[in-house]
Amino acid sequence: MPSRRHLANAIRALSMDAVQQAKSGHPGAPMGMADIAQVLWTDFMSHNPNNPNWANRDRFVLSNGHGSMLLYSLLHLTGYELPIEELKQFRQLHSKTPGHPEYGYAPGVETTTGPLGQGITNAVGMAIAEKVLAAQFNRDSFNVVDHQTYAFLGDGCLMEGISHEACSLAGTLGLGKLIAFWDDNGISIDGEVEGWFSDDTPKRFESYGWQVIAGVDGHDPEQIAAAIEKAKAETSRPSLICCKTVIGFGSPNKQGKEDCHGAPLGDDEIALVRKELDWPHAAFDVPADVYAGWDGKAKGTEAEAAWDAMFAEYQQAHPELAQEFIRRKTHGLPENWGHDANKYIRGLQANPENIATRKASQNALNAFGPLLPELLGGSADLAGSNLTIWSGSKGVSADDASGNYLYYGVREFGMSAMMNGIALYGGFKPYGATFLMFMEYARNAVRMAALMKQPVIFVYTHDSIGLGEDGPTHQPVEQVVALRATPNLDNWRPCDQVESAISWKAAIERTDGPTSLIFTRQGLPQQARDAQQLADVERGGYILVDSEGTPDTILIATGSEVQLAVEAAAKLNAEGIATRVVSMPCTDVFDRQSAEYKETVLPSSISKRVAVEALAKDTWYKYVGLNGAVIGMDTFGESAPAGQLFEHFGITAEAVYAAAKGLN
Secondary structure, eight states, rough: OHHHHHHHHHHHHHHHHHHHHHOOOOOHHHHHHHHHHHIIIIIIIIOTTTOTTTTTOEEEEEESSGGGHHHHHHHHHOSSSOOOHHTTTTTTTOOOSSSSSSTTTTTTTOSSSOOOTHHHHHHHHHHHHHHHHHHOBBTTBBBOOOOEEEEEEEEHHHHHHHHHHHHHHHHTTTTTEEEEEEEOOEEEEEEEEEGTOOOOOHHHHHHHEEEEEEEEEETTTHHHHHHHHHHHHOSSSEEEEEOOOOOTTTTTTTTTGGGGSSOOOHHHHHHHHHHHTTTTOOOOOOHHHHHHOOOOHHHHHHHHHHHHHHHHHHHHHHHHHHHHHHHHTOOOOTTHHHHHHHHHHHHHHHHOEEHHHHHHHHHHHHHHGOTTEEEEEEEEOOOHHTTTTTOOOOBSSSSSOOEEEOOOSHHHHHHHHHHHHHHHHOOEEEEEEEGGHHHHHHHHHHHHHHHHTOOEEEEESSSSSSTTOOOOEEEEEEEEHHHTTTTTTTTHHHHHHHHHHHHHHHHHHSSSEEEEEOOOOOOOOOOOHHHHHHGGGGGEEEEEEOOSSSOOEEEEEEOOOOOOOOHHHHHHHTOOOOOOEEEOOOOHHTSOOOOHHHHHSOOOOOOOEEEEEESSSSSHHHHHHHTTTTEEESSOOOOSOOOHHHHHHOOSSHHHHHHHHHOO
């Protein structure tokens, strides 16, 4: 059996060889953390390379994702379907080994990492999901949810503010199954970090309520193993293992220096590394005994088989719980979901109510929540404003994690990235809320949800200048343009309680990407619809009001401005200017409709078009054309009551009417 160091050297060799062949990459972190990874993956990780999606596997997150060859080496060596040819194609087009770990490319990659700090935050979300799911499903001696979440992180992750947001909440929630390894190598891209990162990290994490295991030699397997044992023994607090390492370990001329962080070592230095590490093998050549020492398939299959046997007993003892567990882990919706949701929506249309769409959102949660035990909600300290708490909400705490609502505190970025981790974990439909303006804090986590195609639901209230007196610091203008420009993100801005409920239904049913739901503070009138119009709302855009005969002019609007378009259309039609109103609550969904349907709503022959939305105008030119008109915002807002602001900025029914008249 090869020594531990020899097994770890396989990671070092594969990492430096792949980076060298790609002519780019980050060999330093994989070479520095190889000994930690070897101990963790061969002695402690419970996972099955034959089934990367085993429900009770340990989760492993490489938060310092630039060191991706560490993860790819681990997956290859332990037996995942990641052949050596894929490592040879590191950073090449269409390979399973992109420059940073990408969820969905290689089996065993639990999340996309690279933007520093988000990986550890995803891991916190996974640990939250594990704790909540365990509290909801474990019974008696049946611990069907019982595993660890491990994360590797570097100095850069700890410098990012999001690490504070996530790790402080992890301590508060007592996430005892979360174990993080800090790669304390003292180096970042700019050199020795002591000039810009002099925090007392152990004390910082102690203040969060973590168990801190300090002073671990990251190249001493015995110390590493002892630290992991101690971390696993502490079940009421997350643990931080502080590992002192040498970046680029084994490189005689570059170890401990920033120039091995993000660049190939070079052929001459690699030859010296092979000599230094007693690794005489050619590039990408791993001896059979090393593969045998790493292989995790037999051990993993045995662990999963033991869990399967236990779950079979659980099914006998708790059949309904077991069935529900399977449903939630396979992302299925309850049988009665569609029927009950549509019945609720029809009831809303039949019983008009003029309310703020944030209130309509809460009403939808009260209707849908009892049908969906997988909902796991939250707000960034704005529950009373976002209206995210519904009648069945129960808070999650360190002592009782069986609830369905997380008080995230003022942590918009952290909340959003934690929700990504929860979605990746499975078994939940996470939603979390803040003001639309403060999506700015969370933008990169929203982007990551879209990149990973995770069905996270982002709830954004106070959606325009309509929030009024809080002024331009709180009034979004350009944010929805950025959201709509994000690939694979659906953005709904409904105009009344009916569209609000339909947008919630669409978000809940979506499985291939995230959704943002954008709601008003102010009350909005409910629009009249027939059965066909009601059915067409889910298409993202539809004819709300039509003229007699072929229209001369089309007015397009979303959210609170739909009523302005309806009022303007009534005046135009009365004057003989045939006018259609298109409500477009979700441009993203509308754009995916068939060409035939889009032509029925926005006929190409009708060029006289006006769009109105109390936000930046940019979205709308692709719908109205260069000769059309857009009523919206060109500046930031002001502090005043909402009604005065709409008048001040010229976002009124009269302005829409005048713009349409100008085209006729």
